[in-house]
Structure formats: C-alpha cells, structure tokens
Amino acid sequence: MRRDIFQAIADPTRRAILGLLALQAMTPNAIAEHFDSTRQAVSKHIQILVECEVVKQQQTGREIYYHFNPNKMKEIDLWLDRFRKLWEGRFDQLDNLLENL
C-alpha cells in the first residue's frame, strides 16, 4: 500500500509525534514517554511516519534518532498554492463581471 503525507497526518497520535519531532530529533523511547499508549503502538505510528517519508531515522552510536522531514510537508503547500491561484484568477474575473452587472 502506498504511503503518503495524508496518511501521516490522518491520526492524532501521529500529528502529536510530528509536533514533537519538529522541535528536536528524538529516540523512540523518548517519543513513547510522551504517550499513554504502549511502546509498540507508538513505534507502529513512527513506522508509518517513516514510510510516509515525513520522518527520517538516523543511527547515532547505538541509538536511533528520528528527524522531522519538512520537505515532505511542502507537497501540500505546493498544491494549495496552485489551488489559490486558480481561485484568485476566477474571483478576479468575477470582480470584473460584478462591476458591469
């Protein structure tokens, strides 16, 4: 199954994990401490975030650290930009029409 940014943000726990990682890279244990769910459940969420490429893992010594990958989030912004331009173009035309109505 294809993973993408929308699966990443579809779940409240995953959004909370992204919020933590946006501030600093963390180990899986440090992340799990922030949640009441089992470590296993948290690590499943982390795995999905990694598959969605919104989080990257990096080995530092014996520890694995998870990093937030802001580039992936930009996909949404790019689309919204296009969306905005389309509607601004339309609305400018509507302005002209209303002036002559």
Added chain:
Amino acid sequence: MSTKTEITKDLANKKINVTREFAAPLEKVWKAWTDVSLLEQWWAPKPWKAVSKSYDFSEGGFWLYSMVGPNGETAWCRVNFKTIVPQQSFTSTALFCDENGVVNPDFPPMHWLVTFHPVGASTRVVAELTFDSEADLEKIVAMGFEEGFTMALGNLDEILEA
C-alpha cells in the same frame, strides 16, 4: 479592485475553506454564482471557457458543462445541487463525467458548501470544500488538480502565472 482570497486548511478534517469579499450587493453576487449565463463568464480560468450543456439550479438538479481549452481540449464536469437557501447558501458535489453526465468514478467527489454574507455594501462568500476521505484528498493533491480538471487543463499553472 481586487481583494484577497483567504484560504485556510484543516486537512485533518479533510476540509479547505476559501473566503473572498466582493464589492457588490449580495443579490448580484448570488446571481453571478447561480445564473448560468453569468457563471459561465467567470468560472473558467482564461483562456479556457466553461460551456454548459444543461443547467438546473434546484435541489436535485445539476449543471453539466465542459471546460474547453484554446486547442479544443474538453473536460466534462458535473455539479449536483443538493440544498439551496436562496440568497444565503447552497451545497453541491462536483464530479468528473462524460458528455452525457455519466460520472467517472476514478475521480474523487468534492463537496461544497457556499455561503453568502452581506458586509456593508459588499458581500463575503465562504466556500467550504470537503472530501469523503483522506484518500480522496490525497488523490486530488497527488494528481495535482483542483476540482478534477487542472490535470486536463495541463498548462493552467503557466496561464495563471503569466
């Protein structure tokens, strides 16, 4: 005069809001959104044209139109009108279809709630867009088109940036 289009996203709830004020009284703005001879004049981003095959602005009615490009490219679209409160709001579902209005299930439906608010002599229009699922929203983004037809329009970005 051009006022700013405000766009807010609530992607967790599969929702996007588009807000814009128009320097005209509500009756005129409502008419421009719901009278097809006026709607056709602004709906398509230039140099594309919106050409209606049929139009029935009533609850249960629909608008069947094609977006026609400068080289004759066409993309058929259908807007199903669900609820209408005259001079206040309407809800609709936008779909991709063929020239007979038969819906193409490969393209996710987009649901619109459009509300009209008088602000002094102007009118504020708030269009709330929702998708059935994250997968649908994701699909629309992945395909890089809005309302199903940006892909068909192809060079829309260049047109709009020009």
